[in-house]
Amino acid sequence: MTTLQSQEAANSPESRENPLTWVLVLGLLAWSLFVTMSVQGITLFLAWSTDLSKLFADAQTLLAFGILQPFLIGFPAILLLLLKGQRQTAVVRTVLLAAILSGFLLIPRLLLSPEAASLAAFMRAGIGMITGAGLLVWAARRKDLQMRPGAGFGLAMLIGVLFLLPWLVYGALGDWFDSLIAGLQSVALALMAAGLAAYLMPRLYHRSDHPHRNIWLGGATLAIALVALAGAWGQMDYQALLIGILPGLGFPLALWGIDQRRYDLWSAILLVIIATFGALAFADAREIRLILLLSGETPVWAFRATTLNIVLGWIVLWVVGLFNARLLGRSMTRFWAVGAGVATVLAAMLYLFIGQPLSNGDKFLVVFTEQADLTPAYTIHDIDERRAWVYETLVAQADATQPDLMAWLDQRSIPYTRYYLVNAIEVDASVLRRWQLQRRQDVDRILYSPQLRPVPEAALPEAGNSLKPDEVVWGIEATRAADVWSEFGISGEGVTIGLSDSGVDAAHPALASTYRGRERGDAYNWFDPWTDSPTPFDANGHGTHTLGTAVGQQGVGVAPGANWFACANLVRAFGNAAVYLDCMQFMLAPHPPEGDPLHEGRPDLAADISTNSWGCPPALEGCDQLTLWQATEALKAAGIFFVAAAGNEGPACDSLVTPPGNYKNVFSQYRKSRQVNPYFTGNSSFRLPPPG
Secondary structure: OOHHHHHHHHHOOOOOOOHHHHHHHHHHHHHHHHHHHHHHHHHHHHHHHHHHHOOOOOHHHHHHHHHHHHHHHHHHHHHHOOOOOHHHHHHHHHHHHHHHHHHHHOHHHHHOOOOOHHHHHHHHHHHHHHHHHHHHHHHHHOOOEEOOOOOOHHHHHHHHHHHHHHHHHHOOOOOHHHHHHHHHHHHHHHHHHHHHHHHHHHHHHHOOOOHHHHHHHHHHHHHHHHHHHHHOOOOOOOHHHHOOOHHHHHHHHHHOOOOOOOEEHHHHHHHHHHHHHHHHHOOOHHHOOHHHHOOOOHHHHHHHHHHHHHHHHHHHHHHHHHHHHHHHOHHHHHHHHHHHHHHHHHHHHHHHHOOOOOOOOOEEEEEEOOOOOOHHHHHOOOHHHHHHHHHHHHHHHHHHHOHHHHHHHHHOOOOEEEEOOOOEEEEOOOHHHHHHHOOOOOEEEEEEEOOOOOOOOOOOOOOOOOOOOOOOOHHHHHHOHHHHHHHHOOOOOOOEEEEEEOEOOOOOOOOHHHEOHHHHOOOOOEEOOOOOOOOOOEOOOHHHHHHHHHHOOOOOOOOOOOEEEEEEOOOOOOOOHHHHHHHHHHHHOOOOOOOOOOOOOOHHHOOOEEEEOOOOOHHHHOOOOOHHHHHHHHHHHOOOEEEEOOOOOOOOOOOOOOOOOOEOOOEOOOOOOOOOEOOEOOOOOOOOOOOO
């Protein structure tokens, strides 16, 4: 090196940087990563757990603690702005900007409940677009942006498609409205990520001519900044996925800034849009729940896809970190373009032949203002006449009030399903149609009716290996059912039990001989509104277990002399008001599997007792406190004794809030607590009408 070169190197901005300041900067990066992972991890876990146990706080309150994230990151970043080095200052300011942006993104979480996923997503997308566009306008005024696609465009598309691939295989799209929301969120994330990168990378290169060092420094900074954005993105759902995806984009985002004069804007935007669209569009935010993770549902497959994204992110990190500028050489441009095309074709083929290419949007339940008055049923003493009158009255009410809305739906080719136990129609349409229907005078209210998206492979129940009991089981002794058998000679003979649950193994040795369909056939004795299975089955063993407790022979059931029939209302982990009504109607008037429940039901085959070991949480499955109350009131009027599970939300006082187990018109075992409503057990401000 010549003397002149030595003097220039000694006087360069990079050589004058104090090494101790880099220690502080790297400490800030490590602290930011630790804070985001800790705050978001703890709040997510507590919120998910509390959603199940409701021990001391609700999910929204716990998630509000996420607001600690921007303060814990931003405060030390503000202090480090006192540093002299301009490259260090650029890193600190980038982290500070990310902390500020994450604070804005947390506003929907603070204002809206975790269940308001769509509205929160719109609000978050709007905030992201405004702030991201502001950063890019700022960069454009400084002339730091390259406005035409650069050499990295093909590489950006290739990496983005590779991130998208696992979601095409494991995930499932919602309807067009869900996809629109996902696209808006992806664009918002892309604008913010590109804005941060367009701020950081030109400042690093203006002060250093070492691309290799700048890629590693810029990539690490952007990765950690994106962790902060990901942690603030969601109510109690998407942030768990995005934290595994966005950091992997940090190094390619740094690579697009390798030009010392301009940042490759369009490559950055394309990369983030494609890479994040998978998690946002192919996984339903409402299904990212801890309970579903434990039952082999959507979260299992979503986290598998996220894991593959994390692995890909690490691969991209090392490839970009080691080869940096060589990846954008002229000879590589065509190579990346061809690779992107091949990856796109492969992704499309995998989606069509291995994935689930149909849309799977949610529905909604339209409840009519007019409901049938069943008070006269209590004056009818003959049980068969009483049930027939209740059935005919309910159907007549539905036939009289539903045709006008049905005609409106038929004119627009909107699919729907009619109900009579509650005068309602489930509609398969977008939220735009819901807004239209809410204005109708004959509509009382509209409930969200969630539909679980399909999974690549359903979890199979594990085969039991318990031996036949040699004596009466402890539960029978605890309830003193055996004393009733011996002292009164009553074991359930002449009584028909109707089960609504995950299904039943009709061949189980404790149940097979008392199945009503054993001799009559499965028609009128089995109904599966989920998969339309013509014969009984049990999706996970829960229904067989609960029915065995009720009527199981061989010493396991309290009423082994009763016969039974069944309906599958919870084949997968979550249901909705409509599918629960399907089975509640079947308890009143069983109908053929493909028959019309309103006109082919047989109330003479109704259940005497309906056993239901399930609940319909309003926040997750769309039930309000009134809908199933009306259904249970109708069954009560028909002389059907309705038994429901009390739920698992305790042991806190007033924690029994999930219908129908919290209703006074059903039989449910619960820990007695202060009753805040004369017609309702549990903690609710909703006042139900008095029973008929």
